[in-house]
Amino acid sequence: MLAMLKRLSLFQILQREFSTYDMAHFQRDLLAGLTVAAVGLPLALAFGVASGADAAAGLVTAILAGLIIGGLGGAGYQISGPTGAMSAVLIVLASRYGLDGVWVATVMAGIFLIALGVFRLGRYVSFIPSPVITGFTSGIALIIAIGQIDNVLGVTTPKAENALEKLWHYVTNPVVPDWHTLALAGIVMGTMILLPRVTTRIPGSLVGIMIASPLAFFAGWDVAVIGDIPRTILLSNRLTLESIPWEHLSELLPAAVSIAALGAIESLLCGTVGATMSGGEFDSNQELIGQGIGNLVIPFFGGVPATAAIARTSVAIKSGAATRLTSIIHSLALLLSALALAPLISHVPLAALGDVLLVTAWRMNEWESIHFFVRTRLRGALTGMIVTMIATAALDLTQAILIGVVISAVLYIRQSAISTSVASGPVKPEKIRAQGFDLPAACPAIHVYYLTGPVFFGSVTTVLESFETAGDYHTLIISMRGVPVVDAMGIQALQQIVEEHHHRGGKVYFSGLQPAVRSMFDRTGLTQLVGEEYIFWDAAQAIIASHQSHELDGCAKCDSRSEICDVLRAARRRHVESDEAAAPAVATDSFPSTNMTSVSSVQG
Incomplete structure (x- = not known):
């Protein structure tokens, strides 16, 4: 019995309770x-x-x-x-x-x-x-x-x-x-x-x-x-x-x-x-x-x-x-x-x-x-x-x-399902520049989706319906900073979106994954499907990386996007020339010399 009381911590409780006990108490x-x-x-x-x-x-x-x-x-x-x-x-x-x-x-x-x-x-x-x-x-x-x-x-x-x-x-x-x-x-x-x-x-x-x-x-x-x-x-x-x-x-x-x-x-x-x-x-x-x-x-x-x-x-x-x-x-x-x-x-x-x-x-x-x-x-x-x-x-x-x-x-499930929303829109260069990144123009083939709220069995219909127009774009950037949790059915919905877009020849980037969400990505194989190099902590970094990819590979969606790539290449040349003039002995790489080093360093 004595050992049980010690195991149940009753002795410790009593000791704290009566440590200063006196007649006044x-x-x-x-x-x-x-x-x-x-x-x-x-x-x-x-x-x-x-x-x-x-x-x-x-x-x-x-x-x-x-x-x-x-x-x-x-x-x-x-x-x-x-x-x-x-x-x-x-x-x-x-x-x-x-x-x-x-x-x-x-x-x-x-x-x-x-x-x-x-x-x-x-x-x-x-x-x-x-x-x-x-x-x-x-x-x-x-x-x-x-x-x-x-x-x-x-x-x-x-x-x-x-x-x-x-x-x-x-x-x-x-x-x-x-x-x-x-x-x-x-x-x-x-x-x-x-x-x-x-x-x-x-x-x-x-x-x-x-x-x-x-x-x-x-x-x-x-x-x-x-x-x-x-x-x-x-x-x-x-x-x-x-x-x-x-x-x-x-x-x-x-x-x-x-x-x-x-x-x-x-x-x-x-x-x-x-x-x-x-x-x-x-x-x-x-x-x-x-x-x-x-x-x-x-x-x-x-x-x-x-x-x-x-x-x-x-x-x-x-x-x-x-x-x-x-x-x-x-x-x-x-x-x-x-x-x-x-x-x-x-x-x-x-x-x-x-x-x-x-x-x-x-x-x-x-x-x-x-x-x-x-x-x-x-x-x-x-x-x-x-x-x-x-x-x-x-x-x-x-x-x-x-x-x-x-x-x-x-x-609660009903309220949670209602609270989940998906907003989307084109890239806005001025907002990216305001965050310290140099983006002279935005490629129309890149589209950003902002998910907010839990992605679970009660909200997957809302999420899937919001991606019905994803086929109009070559690259999707899905920001999930506002998603606190995702369940198995939510993972399956995201996997379906990624697989369908890859099948169309497009690319999918993810950003802002909370720890619980990132854990689900890793456990279910979605990280491997998307690719570690396509996951960023910040949406702006994902946007810059996607534009670099378009600049290197060209725009496969339509001819009008080639003008954007020319603008981006010209901007890159200006950065390279500026770097060479400042330090001619330093070799240049294929990426703009702004904040791109930090982009790759924070992947995942």
């Missing part, structure tokens, strides 16, 4: 830990119920996650526990496979998370586009809100396969709400909305529950409550080796992938946001390992999946958290609450917890991103977000993310 951790516990207690209870388990399961999850994941994670400021996003996935899973299925899928997800961290794959989570993340966050918020309608209204409706089906049931089968539960929900909602305007030091959710619970108890209202809270973290209803449904593991694999994907995404996003807020370090791979170990252990105590929580992490940072002791202190405070306040917690109305989740669902939407997409009229981003949101509410998380990523990829 401990006081900051103590205050921050108690503050986070006050915020996390009602959320842990609520998310436990929302996950399809019970409040005790949520409390155990928060305690163990704070101890295990907080101690082994990749940042000192991360606070993990049950979250709304995870509960939205679990409620469907619990309805299909029961809590045993939830626990087994959580263990499998823990193994997946450890593997992601060990193989250092944490950075690939960032490949998910922002509209997709915003969409499934809103979809999860929708699932949470719809899932709490029963508790807030004080009714019981049939279980549904997904959130949209549940919502449709309310439309087709109207229910009569209980005014007692509505009153309790209104108290909690009002407190959560109004109290932060007065002070942010006291959690509005905790105050709302402290008002609603005594009211319901002393008024004798017959409303559903949490019920007994065991004074232990080892629940009687938990995963055991005997209860694992070994024959159904393959059925639980997609659910495990969903839990692992959500845990990785939410934890790494939380870590990135926390690093920005605190200025601290964040090791994404170590965080995944910590999350994996925590989720591997928690089901055997009766808890539900845990992940890093942005709300609780931000509270910890704003409260002055110095190290991961904040997470551990928060867990110990929750444990003391479970031991000392269990009788009081058991009387908390479900309507109060339901309203905590309703407000949380509203706040978890990434409203800033949504407003940005709407304000800037980014139709592609809005499409990806809306489709992902609907897919999240109607399907499971993994399918929703795949659908969102596919849509985003298609839209």
Whole structure:
């Protein structure tokens, strides 16, 4: 175990984190830990119920996650526990496979998370586009809100396969709400909305529950409550080796992938946001390992999946958290609450917890991103977000993310294809002279094509259509300085252009190849087909070289071009005579004595 911790770099992380630790840091951790516990207690209870388990399961999850994941994670400021996003996935899973299925899928997800961290794959989570993340966050918020309608209204409706089906049931089968539960929900909602305007030091959710619970108890209202809270973290209803449904593991694999994907995404996003807020370090791979170990252990105590929580992490940072002791202190405070306040917690109305989740669902939407997409009229981003949101509410998380990523990829390909353009035109001598090269006249048989944007399967049609008139010219100069990347199909298109022009007896020059593009030229044999001597870094150098070639070989395209060659030869003679007059002992070569030495030296 010691060797494993060293290999996972946890020792190095802890050493940096506690290198200057003193009593002042401990006081900051103590205050921050108690503050986070006050915020996390009602959320842990609520998310436990929302996950399809019970409040005790949520409390155990928060305690163990704070101890295990907080101690082994990749940042000192991360606070993990049950979250709304995870509960939205679990409620469907619990309805299909029961809590045993939830626990087994959580263990499998823990193994997946450890593997992601060990193989250092944490950075690939960032490949998910922002509209997709915003969409499934809103979809999860929708699932949470719809899932709490029963508790807030004080009714019981049939279980549904997904959130949209549940919502449709309310439309087709109207229910009569209980005014007692509505009153309790209104108290909690009002407190959560109004109290932060007065002070942010006291959690509005905790105050709302402290008002609603005594009211319901002393008024004798017959409303559903949490019920007994065991004074232990080892629940009687938990995963055991005997209860694992070994024959159904393959059925639980997609659910495990969903839990692992959500845990990785939410934890790494939380870590990135926390690093920005605190200025601290964040090791994404170590965080995944910590999350994996925590989720591997928690089901055997009766808890539900845990992940890093942005709300609780931000509270910890704003409260002055110095190290991961904040997470551990928060867990110990929750444990003391479970031991000392269990009788009081058991009387908390479900309507109060339901309203905590309703407000949380509203706040978890990434409203800033949504407003940005709407304000800037980014139709592609809005499409990806809306489709992902609907897919999240109607399907499971993994399918929703795949659908969102596919849509985003298609839209990106479309935008990339549109951005690729080809401009062409004759050589302009004045522009060449402005770059320090002596070109008295331009040969009409030479034509320049300027490619801009990626040359890939989505844009090859545009590129090929732009070269339909290439047969009108003897020499083509293709400038690719504006091409960042070219794929296999793009290489085939360029190869077709070169081969067809060589077949017509013409020449093709390339210039401005970026390193990635030049690498593709070399690997696919296009460099050999074109000829190393026909590849230049600058278009002007390629133009000069092509004119030198015409001057030596003549113009084969039409008679009118011979006059241009005469002009070029006359210019060369003037340069040669000038050189001979200045240094008669030096032999002259066949090329003008301007900047042509640099032309050959930068080929390739």
